[in-house]
Amino acid sequence: DAGVIQSPRHEVTEMGQEVTLRCKPISGHDYLFWYRQTMMRGLELLIYFNNNVPIDDSGMPEDRFSAKMPNASFSTLKIQPSEPRDSAVYFCASSPGTSEQDTQYFGPGTRLTVL
Amino acid sequence: TQLLEQSPQFLSIQEGENLTVYCNSSSVFSSLQWYRQEPGEGPVLLVTVVTGGEVKKLKRLTFQFGDARKDSSLHITAAQPGDTGLYLCAGEREGGADGLTFGKGTHLIIQP
Numbered sequence A: 001d002a003g004v005i006q007s008p009r010h011e012v013t014e015m016g017q018e019v020t021l022r023c024k025p026i027s028g029h030d031y032l033f034w035y036r037q038t039m040m041r042g043l044e045l046l047i048y049f050n051n052n053v054p055i056d057d058s059g060m061p062e063d064r065f066s067a068k069m070p071n072a073s074f075s076t077l078k079i080q081p082s083e084p085r086d087s088a089v090y091f092c093a094s095s096p097g098t099s100e101q102d103t104q105y106f107g108p109g110t111r112l113t114v115l
Numbered sequence B: 001t002q003l004l005e006q007s008p009q010f011l012s013i014q015e016g017e018n019l020t021v022y023c024n025s026s027s028v029f030s031s032l033q034w035y036r037q038e039p040g041e042g043p044v045l046l047v048t049v050v051t052g053g054e055v056k057k058l059k060r061l062t063f064q065f066g067d068a069r070k071d072s073s074l075h076i077t078a079a080q081p082g083d084t085g086l087y088l089c090a091g092e093r094e095g096g097a098d099g100l101t102f103g104k105g106t107h108l109i110i111q112p
Helices: none
Strands: A005-007 A010-013 A019-024 A031-038 A042-050 A053-056 A065-071 A074-079 A088-095 A110-114 B005-007 B010-014 B019-024 B029-037 B044-049 B055-058 B061-065 B071-076 B085-093 B106-111
Touching (some): A005 A088, A010 A019, A031 A074, A042 A065, A042 B085, B005 B085, B029 B071
Parallel strands (some): B010 B106
Antiparallel strands (some): A005 A019, A019 A074, A031 A042, A031 A088, A042 A053, A065 A074, B005 B019, B019 B071, B029 B044, B029 B085, B061 B071, B085 B106
């Protein structure tokens, strides 16, 4: 298996522009997680899905952020409009379940820079 | 306020030395995980501890879960340059939602 795939790996955009980050989870995994990592705040959970349904979006910072999972093999995280403070590395992770024995597998991340 | 406090934040030691990093909280966790992250990559799971007082060993790495399931430690014996990376602890709060809460991590550098 190729693991969790994220695109793009790097994104540089200007303030006010729309940004869309993409994720393909590992086939057969029922859970998908979006995280954001910064030096100041560390790794923060933004939202997670179970069987394509959003379960907990309490970590989404503002209405400018939205996430969708139209099918089991694809998810997007959209920021509209983007702001410089959104600059961070965004990770997608997938897991077969959420028991202690279920590992979360992380993608390589998308490094977002908003100028 | 960070739910999981990791210390130290940064640690640079010589190859062959021993070290311990800590992960502390005032909350009880049903399980706690340790991840290692290298530059440009996502975190990779090292171990999961579930039972209070549990000790797990992974070669030169020893992980311990506190008796009260509020804290954990990672001890590395005879550190090697390949151990360099960001070590993150993450927990699933007892009675909480399914998502993991991460600490900010310990940046470890092992100098040859």
